[in-house]
Amino acid sequence: MSSDSFIELKNVSFAYGDRPILQDISLTIPRGKLVAIMGGSGSGKTTLLRLISGQVLAQKGQVLVDGQDVGRMSSRDLYQHRRRMGMLFQFGALFTDLSVFDNVAFPIREHTRLPESMIRDLVLMKLNAVGLRGTEALMPAELSGGMARRIALARAIALDPQIMLYDEPFTGLDPISLGTIALLIKKLNDALGTSAVMVTHDVHKSLEIVDHVYFVAGGKIAAEGTPDEVRHSSSPWVQQFVQGEADGPVHFAYPATQGLAEAFGIKGETA
Amino acid sequence: MKRSTIDLWVGLFVAIGIAAVTFLSLKVANLTPQSGSDTYTLTADFDNIGGLKVKAPVKSSGVVVGRVTKIELDTKRYVARATLTLDKQYQFSRDTSAEILTAGLLGEQYIGLVQGGDPDNLASGDSISLTSSALVLEQLIGKFMTSFAEKGSQDAPAKTE
Amino acid sequence: MNALLNPIRRLGALSINAIWRLGFISRFFVAILLNSGQSLLRFRLTIREVYFAGVLSLIIIIVSGLFVGMVLGLQGYNTLARFGSADALGALVALSLLRELGPVLAALLFASRSGSAMTAEIGLMKATEQLEAMSVMAVNPIARVVAPRFWAGVISMPILAALFNVMGILGGYLVGVEMIGLDAGTFWSQMQNNVDLHYDVVNGLIKSLFFGMAVTLVAVFEGYDATPTAAGVSSATTRTVVTSALVILALDFVLTAFMF
Ligand SMILES: Nc1ncnc2c1ncn2[C@@H]1O[C@H](COP(=O)(O)OP(=O)(O)O)[C@@H](O)[C@H]1O
Numbered sequence: 001m002s003s004d005s006f007i008e009l010k011n012v013s014f015a016y017g018d019r020p021i022l023q024d025i026s027l028t029i030p031r032g033k034l035v036a037i038m039g040g041s042g043s044g045k046t047t048l049l050r051l052i053s054g055q056v057l058a059q060k061g062q063v064l065v066d067g068q069d070v071g072r073m074s075s076r077d078l079y080q081h082r083r084r085m086g087m088l089f090q091f092g093a094l095f096t097d098l099s100v101f102d103n104v105a106f107p108i109r110e111h112t113r114l115p116e117s118m119i120r121d122l123v124l125m126k127l128n129a130v131g132l133r134g135t136e137a138l139m140p141a142e143l144s145g146g147m148a149r150r151i152a153l154a155r156a157i158a159l160d161p162q163i164m165l166y167d168e169p170f171t172g173l174d175p176i177s178l179g180t181i182a183l184l185i186k187k188l189n190d191a192l193g194t195s196a197v198m199v200t201h202d203v204h205k206s207l208e209i210v211d212h213v214y215f216v217a218g219g220k221i222a223a224e225g226t227p228d229e230v231r232h233s234s235s236p237w238v239q240q241f242v243q244g245e246a247d248g249p250v251h252f253a254y255p256a257t258q259g260l261a262e263a264f265g266i267k268g269e270t271a
Numbered sequence: 272m273k274r275s276t277i278d279l280w281v282g283l284f285v286a287i288g289i290a291a292v293t294f295l296s297l298k299v300a301n302l303t304p305q306s307g308s309d310t311y312t313l314t315a316d317f318d319n320i321g322g323l324k325v326k327a328p329v330k331s332s333g334v335v336v337g338r339v340t341k342i343e344l345d346t347k348r349y350v351a352r353a354t355l356t357l358d359k360q361y362q363f364s365r366d367t368s369a370e371i372l373t374a375g376l377l378g379e380q381y382i383g384l385v386q387g388g389d390p391d392n393l394a395s396g397d398s399i400s401l402t403s404s405a406l407v408l409e410q411l412i413g414k415f416m417t418s419f420a421e422k423g424s425q426d427a428p429a430k431t432e
Numbered sequence: 433m434n435a436l437l438n439p440i441r442r443l444g445a446l447s448i449n450a451i452w453r454l455g456f457i458s459r460f461f462v463a464i465l466l467n468s469g470q471s472l473l474r475f476r477l478t479i480r481e482v483y484f485a486g487v488l489s490l491i492i493i494i495v496s497g498l499f500v501g502m503v504l505g506l507q508g509y510n511t512l513a514r515f516g517s518a519d520a521l522g523a524l525v526a527l528s529l530l531r532e533l534g535p536v537l538a539a540l541l542f543a544s545r546s547g548s549a550m551t552a553e554i555g556l557m558k559a560t561e562q563l564e565a566m567s568v569m570a571v572n573p574i575a576r577v578v579a580p581r582f583w584a585g586v587i588s589m590p591i592l593a594a595l596f597n598v599m600g601i602l603g604g605y606l607v608g609v610e611m612i613g614l615d616a617g618t619f620w621s622q623m624q625n626n627v628d629l630h631y632d633v634v635n636g637l638i639k640s641l642f643f644g645m646a647v648t649l650v651a652v653f654e655g656y657d658a659t660p661t662a663a664g665v666s667s668a669t670t671r672t673v674v675t676s677a678l679v680i681l682a683l684d685f686v687l688t689a690f691m692f
């Protein structure tokens with residue numbers, strides 16, 4: 001697995017304030033591969049992506065991208081790092097005051113001095129890649145959730161990034177849009193040769209397209225493996241996820257400091 | 272297409288702004304003689320300037336010919352010295368007199384210049400020697416009251432006795 | 433004892449919070465200045481925001497200016513006429529507008545029309561992760577989003593204030609000359625005799641420049657600092673209007689003390 005790792009987290013710990021989110025996490029994303037990170041809501045998956053993009057810095061450990069430690073980068077290096085990276089946000093995060101065309105053109109206009117005719121060709125090419133040519137005059141408010149996600153994807157790949165980060169690309173989509181996006185992510189990864197991290201909790205769809213899976217729970221890596229290994233795993237963590245059971249090793253309830261009975265002011269035996 | 276309409280509107284907006292400032296400077300404000308090549312200054316000493324302020328107009332026969340640009344106290348003779356900046360086109364003779372007047376009963380105070388008969392004109396930096404001070408209302412009332420009281424005290428004994 | 437201490441403690445916490453925010457807003461101001469290169473080099477960005485901040489405020493400024501001038505004309509005439517100096521109406525209207533009412537009222541209107549819109553816009557961009565998306569794309573949101581809005585506000589405010597003044601003077605003219613029947617010549621000449629270009633007109637515009645900076649700084653800061661939720665953005669918008677109003681009035685006092 002450690003053959004030619006492109007992104008590598010070494011013993012990373014992170015806390016928002018004094019609330020620990022990730023503890024001593026190590027994981028590897030090999031060059032050109034698509035890796036999924038799965039886990040329940042609030043388990044720190046988005047935080048993991050933010051560590052890789054340098055939006056938050058690890059308090060312990062190293063986040064290495066192509067051998068460079070993101071936590072040690074100067075703002076200039078960080079800028080360079082982000083230019084070769086594309087990120088698909090959970091809700092698209094399209095610029096609501098710009099048209100679809102201007103959204104996709106945004107990174108090109110900001111980072112290159114290409115003539116307008118060339119920008120036009122590039123944008124149409126990217127829109128074509130996500131199957132949404134013809135929508136360039138629309139405003140983001142006029143798009144459905146699935147379309148917005150695909151436009152955001154076109155924007156994220158506008159500068160042909162070496163790294164792609166996908167934050168829950170499947171959430172809130174109908175099965176057809178979901179299938180389309182999954183196929184697109186797979187196709188883009190194969191065509192562009194990017195190293196990609198996909199955060200998700202949709203197990204079945206992701207297992208079809210990714211090369212490797214990490215499970216995050218309780219701030220730690222609970223399990224990992226290839227899709228085949230995951231499907232046939234005997235680990236209760238993994239089984240709970242794959243089967244989608246409500247209770248098991250992963251608890252549904254937030255760890256409360258007070259018992260329920262106490263909170264309701266009921267004295268006596270606690271539940 | 273949409274962008275150029277925005278440009279048009281913003282251009283119009285800036286034009287409106289320039290027009291407004293022009294209107295305010297030309298129609299609303301008076302373009303008084305500014306300190307520059309086309310003005311000259313005179314000084315005038317007064318025993319009391321009353322409520323005269325810097326920027327007060329200097330008028331001759333009711334026409335504004337300049338402004339008061341500085342007021343200071345001469346600590347040698349303890350008189351107020353006003354510096355007047357006048358428009359070059361208005362020249363005054365050496366025996367011109369200056370007095371502090373009030374516009375209306377309660378209006379602002381200004382300096383009135385009365386042309387004299389001397390053939391030579393005042394040059395820049397000269398001092399106007401013939402001046403009369405402001406009528407200070409309190410002093411005026413004070414004088415009036417004392418004279419009234421004196422008159423009263425002369426009459427009063429006749430009445431009581 | 434606790435009942436006595438708690439309000440004091442809360443007051444202490446409030447003032448510490450206020451000072452903390454003051455420090456933050458100063459740092460934010462410096463960041464805007466340092467990141468202003470783009471909004472000047474790519475002036476298109478700023479022009480676009482001048483449209484939203486300035487052009488779209490034209491109607492409210494024109495209408496309010498006209499009405500304020502008309503009220504000034506009416507009230508001023510009633511008061512001056514008692515002292516037999518109705519002739520000075522032009523001067524009264526112009527001086528009140530140029531020195532105080534024009535800059536202050538235009539800034540208050542600007543804060544509630546454009547300032548609140550800026551806060552809401554930036555706050556919503558933050559809530560929908562647009563600002564974060566931008567910085568992940570290696571684009572600095574302060575340079576790309578905040579600075580152009582700031583400069584647009586600084587440019588728009590004096591223009592709007594000047595327009596407000598002109599409309600107000602026209603309003604005073606309408607009431608004084610057209611309605612009440614004062615002599616037009618007296619109206620204008622009284623004004624011209626008493627209004628000084630530097631002292632009144634220019635100082636008024638300088639005031640509005642400061643107001644423009646203060647209002648826009650508050651507006652973009654509140655947006656940028658907003659809690660990224662619907663409730664957070666709405667309370668940030670309210671804070672923009674309230675804080676701007678207080679800042680305008682306090683600043684007006686300070687500037688007046690310095691200038692006049
Ligand atoms: N900016 C933040 N400040 C404080 N806590 C945060 C912040 N962002 C996320 N969190 C908390 O960190 C935890 C992990 O968040 P996140 O990484 O977004 O989870 P996930 O993406 O797996 O749902 C959550 O419990 C969330 O409440």
Ligand SMILES: [Mg+2]
Binds near residue numbers: 045090167
């Ligand atoms: Mg998340």
